[in-house]
Amino acid sequence: MAGIQLPVRSIRERTMLYIIGTLFAAVALIHWSRITLGLNLTLGSWLVPVWLSWIAIIATTYLSYLSFHFALLRRK
Numbered sequence: 507m508a509g510i511q512l513p514v515r516s517i518r519e520r521t522m523l524y525i526i527g528t529l530f531a532a533v534a535l536i537h538w539s540r541i542t543l544g545l546n547l548t549l550g551s552w553l554v555p556v557w558l559s560w561i562a563i564i565a566t567t568y569l570s571y572l573s574f575h576f577a578l579l580r581r582k
Contacts, residue, residue: 520577527573534566 537559540547547554 523573523577527570530566530570537562
């Protein structure tokens with residue numbers, strides 16, 4: 507299967523990818539909570555639309571997946 511190959515060379519890189527993946531997953535859960543609980547998010551005087559949280563869920567979930575995928579990827 508052709509694709510992006512990111513060989514993790516050290517435990518430090520793998521740990522960093524786990525931490526980043528966990529942070530992205532947490533942000534996705536926060537956005538999911540905002541949608542399910544019907545919470546409003548206001549930045550200054552701007553009310554952030556709910557559809558923007560849907561986009562954020564998709565983006566952060568994918569980034570979290572990639573982080574864990576590359577952390578678990580073994581060098582050949």
